[in-house]
Amino acid sequence: MRIGFEIHVQLKTESKLFCPCPTNYWEAEPNSNVCPVCLGLPGSKPHPVNEESIRKALMVALSLGMEVKPKILFLRKHYFYPDLPSGYQRTSTPLAVNGRLGKVRIREIHVEEDPGRYDLKEGLVDFNRSGVSLIEIVTEPDMTSVEEAETFLKDLHLLLTYLGVILNPSVVFRVDANISLEGGERVEIKNINSIESVKKALRYEILRQKRLLESGRGVKRETRHWDEARGVTVSLRVKETEEDYRYMPDPDIPPVSIDPSLVEELRSSLPELPWERKERFVREYGVDRTVADALVRDKALGEFFEEKAGEISPKFWAEFLTSRLKGELNYRGLDFSAVPSKEGVFLIAKAWHDGRITKEAAVELLRKLLDGEIGDVSAEIEKFSVVENVEDVVREVVEAFPEVVEDYRKGKKAAINRLVGEVMKRTRGRADARRVRELLEKLLS
Ligand SMILES: [Zn+2]
Incomplete structure (x- = not known):
């Protein structure tokens, strides 16, 4: 083909x-x-x-x-x-x-x-x-x-x-696509107006030509028109x-x-091109090539990355933008330009990065921000900030549930979940669950 x-x-x-x-x-x-x-x-x-x-x-x-x-x-x-x-x-x-x-x-x-x-x-x-x-x-x-x-x-x-x-x-774009299959003549499809339509028109044409070739009728050289509404190509003229x-x-x-x-x-005055920017991101900020690619594919996203890269670990920031933020945006069918507060996105990432909020809290805050449910991001981050005395709470819980501790020590390892849950309850979800588990395991061993 x-x-x-x-x-x-x-x-x-x-x-x-x-x-x-x-x-x-x-x-x-x-x-x-x-x-x-x-x-x-x-x-x-x-x-x-x-x-x-x-x-x-x-x-x-x-x-x-x-x-x-x-x-x-x-x-x-x-x-x-x-x-x-x-x-x-x-x-x-x-x-x-x-x-x-x-x-x-x-x-x-x-x-x-x-x-x-x-x-x-x-x-x-x-x-x-x-x-x-x-x-x-x-x-x-x-x-x-x-x-x-x-x-x-x-x-x-x-x-x-x-x-x-x-x-x-x-x-x-307005695209004329030409396509030929092995054994057939070249067919031109006129006036396709988007990348999505180009894909549809090509897929349709590949099937049509394959069928003609398999039936021995052959594909003749011609110009066809893409009918967007019907999703088919129609012959315009046979020779041009x-x-x-x-x-x-x-x-x-x-x-x-x-x-x-x-x-x-x-x-000499051409702006920096996408592939040049990608290589520079890899070189200057140490981000992975696939992450750099995702950053430059949305020009505004890449520029925002760079604007804040000096205030946070660039690798962490790049991952946050390309996986967390992009994932939430894709789920909502939005692109970066639709983010209500770009500064808010940065504040959330920074708070997680600095250990002031948990990963779960960061994700929740990000979702709320994208859904327009947060006005003051800093105040909201404050509400979610992790408790300082998590070790004390862990100790309290161990003392309060001796029978669960007993179960765990007897080999019922799943009993620890009950204790983790109790710590999360007492800290109103503001503790990092993974860290709580680690503390409990240490204390109980
Ligand atoms: Zn004129």
């Missing part, structure tokens, strides 16, 4: 690729962020290419280790659809080639303009999105399972998040070649030279 992607990402820029219209298409009134250029009106002339778009596209290319081309051309890609008033989409020749993310080779990156949005049901078109900058990232078909495809898309998403180039966080689009250089847009000094400036 071979899987490859063409991934479209809208770039975070103030204005569109060839006009000054704003890019917040999803928030604005329909058809309010438009001008003659992005409406494709006859006689309108595009503005010079948006430099911010080129910079952001170059940042992505450089972080993928790609070779940047010295010059790009904008081509007209012709097709007919209501969301494209000019009848062509402007798309660049490759801005950069030959990169890599993990084991997947990146073939090339293009800069393009987004079409508008057409509501097929209502027959209405909104051109707010028309002309927004996109990059298209084309991979080689290097993925050999749905799991590998998912890992790649998640890693790419994380990279784009670190670079800060994503325009609209709720539609990070580059000629169908009648690519031609856009005569309104002169070739764009890529300044080598800009490339060097961007290369």
Whole structure:
């Protein structure tokens, strides 16, 4: 099995690729962020290419280790659809080639303009999105399972998040996936809008192609559409070649030279990338590689870890965040941004770390905090803080229950549970049960 992607990402820029219209298409009134250029009106002339778009596209290319081309051309890609008033989409020749993310080779990156949005049901078109900058990232078909495809898309998403180039966080990707099975032709699935949908579409397509191959009918080369509602792929067209689009250089847009000094400036000022941060966490804080990985996979979580790492044992803190906190968040279907008090999380971890509260109390406090049941975390920690005189209580209990002690000494080892329970009762649960057991065992031996 071979899987490859063409991934479209809208770039975070103030204005569109060839006009000054704003890019917040999803928030604005329909058809309010438009001008003659992005409406494709006859006689309108595009503005010079948006430099911010080129910079952001170059940042992505450089972080993928790609070779940047010295010059790009904008081509007209012709097709007919209501969301494209000019009848062509402007798309660049490759801005950069030959990169890599993990084991997947990146073939090339293009800069393009987004079409508008057409509501097929209502027959209405909104051109707010028309002309927004996109990059298209084309991979080689290097993925050999749905799991590998998912890992790649998640890693790419994380990279784009670190670079800060994503325009609209709720539609990070639009993906065209191509997939071929041994003995079959390549099938392309168009316009899948999330990582979850990519997985579903690939699984569906793998089954469909397997069945065709097993029945001897064969898989023909075609383009299919992912029908999200029905969870199936549907044939769009049987053959598609580059000629169908009648690519031609856009005569309104002169070739764009890529300044080598800009490339060097961007290369040296790239932010810390996820894999670099991971290695630094291992090196600087001594956390395990898998823990460091979990920390960098949520950018805000990793940053919070680092903010407090100087005030607590970093290893303890990292484990607390990635197993305790993450576990409670996953159970509630939340992510880190939903934590009501980040400082409260730290105070709880710190109190446990310093032995002021038990592990059980820490877990309980954390749950209460996430469920919004705690206002003042410090006061709540005070209520849970462990009793100082736990040894006295243990001694009291041993004296108060001679018959249980007798049972234990006669070999009924389970009798100790009764004593532990009594100590917990007398300390109202504020003693560390494991330590109580240890003290009892010592005293009774
Ligand atoms: Zn415009």
